Amino acid sequence: MRVCLWVFVVVIVFGFGDGKHAYQRLRTERISGSAGDVLEDDPVGRLKVYVYELPSKYNKKLLQKDPRCLTHMFAAEIFMHRFLLSSPKVLITSLLCPMTSEPASTIRKRKPSSGAFFPLLQRATLVQTFGQRNHVCLNEGSITIPPYAPPQKMQARQIPLDTPRSIFVYFRGLFYDVNNDPEGGYYARGARAAVWENFKNNPLFDISTDHPATYYEDMQRAIFCLCPLGWAPWSPRLVEAVVFGCIPVIIADDIVLPFADAIPWEEIGVFVAEEDVPDLDTILTSIPSEVILRKQRLLANPSMKRAMLFPQPAQPGDAFHQILNGLARKLPHDRTAYLKPGQKVLNWTTGPVGDLKPW
Amino acid sequence: MKLSMLQQSYMNRRSASFRASSAPLDSSTDSTIKSPAAIFWVLLHGLCCLISLVLGFRFSRLVFFFIFSTSTTTTLYMTTPFPPLAKTSTNINDLPLEIPVINRTLSSSSRVVVGRHGIRIRPWPHPRPSEVMKAHQIIESVQREQRIQSGVKSPMTVIVVTPTYVRTFQTLHLTGVMHSLMLVPYHVVWIVVEAGGATNETASIIAKSGIKTLHIGFAQKMPNSWEGRHRLETKMRLRALRAVREKMMDGIVMFADDSNMHSMELFDEIQNVKWFGAVSVGILAHSGGGGGGGESSSAVAEKDVEPNLSNPAMPVQGPACNASNKLVGWHTFNSLPYEGKSAVYIDDRATVLPRNLEWAGFVLNSRLVWKEARDKPEWVKDFDLVAENIESPLALLKDPSMVEPLGSCGRQVLLWWLRVEARADSKFPPG
Numbered sequence: 153m154r155v156c157l158w159v160f161v162v163v164i165v166f167g168f169g170d171g172k173h174a175y176q177r178l179r180t181e182r183i184s185g186s187a188g189d190v191l192e193d194d195p196v197g198r199l200k201v202y203v204y205e206l207p208s209k210y211n212k213k214l215l216q217k218d219p220r221c222l223t224h225m226f227a228a229e230i231f232m233h234r235f236l237l238s239s240p241k242v243l244i245t246s247l248l249c250p251m252t253s254e255p256a257s258t259i260r261k262r263k264p265s266s267g268a269f270f271p272l273l274q275r276a277t278l279v280q281t282f283g284q285r286n287h288v289c290l291n292e293g294s295i296t297i298p299p300y301a302p303p304q305k306m307q308a309r310q311i312p313l314d315t316p317r318s319i320f321v322y323f324r325g326l327f328y329d330v331n332n333d334p335e336g337g338y339y340a341r342g343a344r345a346a347v348w349e350n351f352k353n354n355p356l357f358d359i360s361t362d363h364p365a366t367y368y369e370d371m372q373r374a375i376f377c378l379c380p381l382g383w384a385p386w387s388p389r390l391v392e393a394v395v396f397g398c399i400p401v402i403i404a405d406d407i408v409l410p411f412a413d414a415i416p417w418e419e420i421g422v423f424v425a426e427e428d429v430p431d432l433d434t435i436l437t438s439i440p441s442e443v444i445l446r447k448q449r450l451l452a453n454p455s456m457k458r459a460m461l462f463p464q465p466a467q468p469g470d471a472f473h474q475i476l477n478g479l480a481r482k483l484p485h486d487r488t489a490y491l492k493p494g495q496k497v498l499n500w501t502t503g504p505v506g507d508l509k510p511w
Numbered sequence: 512m513k514l515s516m517l518q519q520s521y522m523n524r525r526s527a528s529f530r531a532s533s534a535p536l537d538s539s540t541d542s543t544i545k546s547p548a549a550i551f552w553v554l555l556h557g558l559c560c561l562i563s564l565v566l567g568f569r570f571s572r573l574v575f576f577f578i579f580s581t582s583t584t585t586t587l588y589m590t591t592p593f594p595p596l597a598k599t600s601t602n603i604n605d606l607p608l609e610i611p612v613i614n615r616t617l618s619s620s621s622r623v624v625v626g627r628h629g630i631r632i633r634p635w636p637h638p639r640p641s642e643v644m645k646a647h648q649i650i651e652s653v654q655r656e657q658r659i660q661s662g663v664k665s666p667m668t669v670i671v672v673t674p675t676y677v678r679t680f681q682t683l684h685l686t687g688v689m690h691s692l693m694l695v696p697y698h699v700v701w702i703v704v705e706a707g708g709a710t711n712e713t714a715s716i717i718a719k720s721g722i723k724t725l726h727i728g729f730a731q732k733m734p735n736s737w738e739g740r741h742r743l744e745t746k747m748r749l750r751a752l753r754a755v756r757e758k759m760m761d762g763i764v765m766f767a768d769d770s771n772m773h774s775m776e777l778f779d780e781i782q783n784v785k786w787f788g789a790v791s792v793g794i795l796a797h798s799g800g801g802g803g804g805g806e807s808s809s810a811v812a813e814k815d816v817e818p819n820l821s822n823p824a825m826p827v828q829g830p831a832c833n834a835s836n837k838l839v840g841w842h843t844f845n846s847l848p849y850e851g852k853s854a855v856y857i858d859d860r861a862t863v864l865p866r867n868l869e870w871a872g873f874v875l876n877s878r879l880v881w882k883e884a885r886d887k888p889e890w891v892k893d894f895d896l897v898a899e900n901i902e903s904p905l906a907l908l909k910d911p912s913m914v915e916p917l918g919s920c921g922r923q924v925l926l927w928w929l930r931v932e933a934r935a936d937s938k939f940p941p942g
Contacts, residue, residue, distance in 0.1 A: 312661075313657070313660070313661050314657060314658065314660075314661035316653075316654040316657055316658075317650070317653050317654065317657065318650060318654070320646050320649070320650060335627075336630060337627040337628050337629065337630065338626070338627055338628070341628045342628035342629055342630040342631065343628075345630040346630050346631045346632065349630060349632045349636060350631075350632055350633055350636040351636070352636075353636065353637050353638070354637070354638040355638065355643075356638060356642075356643060356646050375649065375650065375653055427631065429631060430631050430632060430633035430636070431633070433638065433639070433642050433646075434639075434642060436646070437642040437645040437646045437649065438645070439649075441648070441649055441652040441653070444649060444652075444653065445652070445653070445656050448653070448656070
């Protein structure tokens with residue numbers, strides 16, 4: 153699968169203040185990740201984002217060619233772009249970046265190596281859909297974002313909260329990708345196939361490759377929702393599970409989850425190693441019920457649900473907000489991000505030698 | 512031979528990819544000169560081909576990796592040495608080679624390797640009963656928590672008053688009520704008042720319920736006419752209320768006659784009552800011999816009567832509200848169509864009619880009948896002053912307009928009234 157990268161050239165101005173909204177609800181717990189209780193921070197006043205114009209062939213024309221770009225799971229970029237253009241917090245300048253021969257801004261790349269933009273990337277903060285540790289694309293300082301899931305559709309299909317959760321484990325999706333991996337063993341590193349082979353006879357596991365019309369409603373009636381890796385470690389299932397209050401069971405080794413410093417995923421979801429998949433039922437039934445109830449309380453926190461979504465138009469606390477919060481938390485940059493005194497231009501030829509050659 | 516061609520093309524590919532940067536491409540240009548080293552390589556390739564044909568993957572690349580590369584390149588793009596155990600039933604085991612171990616030490620602390628992985632299946636991929644039990648307990652605790660979250664915050668005990676007597680259909684009716692009460696998610700106290708004194712038969716039926724029961728014997732025998740039965744039942748209910756008063760029982764009193772049918776939502780709805788509430792009761796006025804009477808639900812097939820325009824499909828008794836959801840009156844049972852045609856004796860075949868307002872449609876806070884209660888409203892009569900021949904519990908109140916209509920102001924029918932009794936000569940099968 154292609155990896156969509158974002159490159160923002162961010163010129164940061166020191167800001168003051170952090171507007172924290174205290175928001176208390178019954179029977180939910182406050183979510184605080186490793187960076188503290190930052191899910192409800194307000195990025196206003198803490199940073200400025202400059203967006204540089206890019207020739208429309210990279211964004212608008214692509215959208216015209218394929219309107220599916222707006223709805224499928226890779227749509228986060230498009231919405232991010234729109235959000236930035238319409239957000240009051242963002243200063244729009246249409247400049248040509250003077251240091252390169254073509255404007256540098258939202259670039260979708262298919263390969264991790266970047267040619268002339270390498271020094272830019274080294275200094276840039278990548279905002280990318282959550283991915284895998286030790287992957288070339290993923291840098292230590294990147295901000296991982298959730299994949300796009302349509303918020304209106306999910307709001308529209310909510311069922312009353314007192315509908316009892318009667319499905320123990322729920323999953324809908326492919327187990328074997330017969331088109332791309334006919335012999336099995338490559339897709340999902342065999343994890344999804346292992347889930348199917350081990351639990352197809354288990355009535356507690358409601359798993360199949362169906363495309364039911366009641367997918368969202370069924371998720372709201374389930375206690376655990378499996379989020380195994382597919383071709384990529386991430387999937388919109390995580391977002392859907394969080395929004396519908398179903399505890400995500402994440403089966404993906406070395407995955408990096410979105411907003412990992414703001415959201416304590418260990419306390420919200422259940423992590424299962426791919427090699428432990430045959431014992432998944434033992435693992436899930438041995439979780440004490442207090443732990444399960446606590447996870448459900450954390451999931452019921454509305455700020456958690458808001459942080460995973462990309463609503464149009466943007467609302468406070470949504471994923472755009474969290475991205476800006478994450479960027480603001482990176483302030484101030486350490487000195488290597490800035491040009492050193494006496495250095496007038498960046499050296500565009502650093503990077504692996506192979507990158508200097510044309511594609 | 513195909514094999515040699517395969518080997519040749521294989522070698523060319525190998526050389527193109529691996530030797531481009533290092534040795535000159537002399538093995539392809541000097542293919543005619545067969546040096547011992549070249550022959551050795553050819554043989555090795557052939558051996559590797561055969562092995563990979565058998566095992567199904569190209570591990571020769573792996574061998575070359577270990578022989579030629581010394582630097583610690585990232586292992587992320589390496590093929591794994593796991594053999595494809597697609598559908599075997601054994602757990603995955605490491606290859607006899609030590610390559611996986613070496614892999615791990617070379618890799619940059621990542622457990623993830625790209626390439627073909629085996630599908631792990633445990634020896635007996637079926638649910639284990641102990642785990643199924645645990646899962647069901649988890650489900651139950653989650654649902655309980657959900658009910659607490661979304662339902663009533665502090666549930667009150669439900670005190671159920673049931674007048675009964677020994678007759679053919681007693682087991683049938685009483686078991687029905689008992690099963691409904693056993694499903695109620697709140698604490699239940701069941702007061703069973705029996706006409707003709709407490710008997711062992713009734714005691715044995717209600718002992719199966721598992722809920723707290725109070726079995727009270729009432730000295731009078733049940734008369735044979737419906738009129739007499741209604742009067743006696745009223746007295747028995749008042750006797751039960753007296754027991755509530757004496758024992759100072761705390762909770763919500765509801766009247767569950769033994770032949771009625773109660774929905775589970777009823778028990779949730781009555782938790783909302785403050786002092787005195789009323790719910791809508793659907794009347795299933797069943798006619799014994801077919802024809803006449805009110806039709807119950809559309810499941811009843813006998814529609815050979817002329818359509819009764821004055822009665823709706825199922826007559827409903829209960830509170831009547833105006834547009835602003837305030838109690839303005841009562842829907843009562845219209846007994847005019849049944850003039851002269853209704854049952855008089857209990858084993859008659861004609862229609863049994865309910866009273867104007869059945870006791871079953873009312874619920875009250877048990878403190879209303881206490882001698883002294885802290886916030887007892889003044890529109891309630893003192894229980895000792897209530898006569899014994901009252902029609903409905905409304906007579907307990909001085910001001911009937913203070914009744915709270917429940918079930919979205921009486922629009923929801925939460926229980927159904929039915930009186931079905933056996934003919935005089937029938938006997939319930941024993942055992």
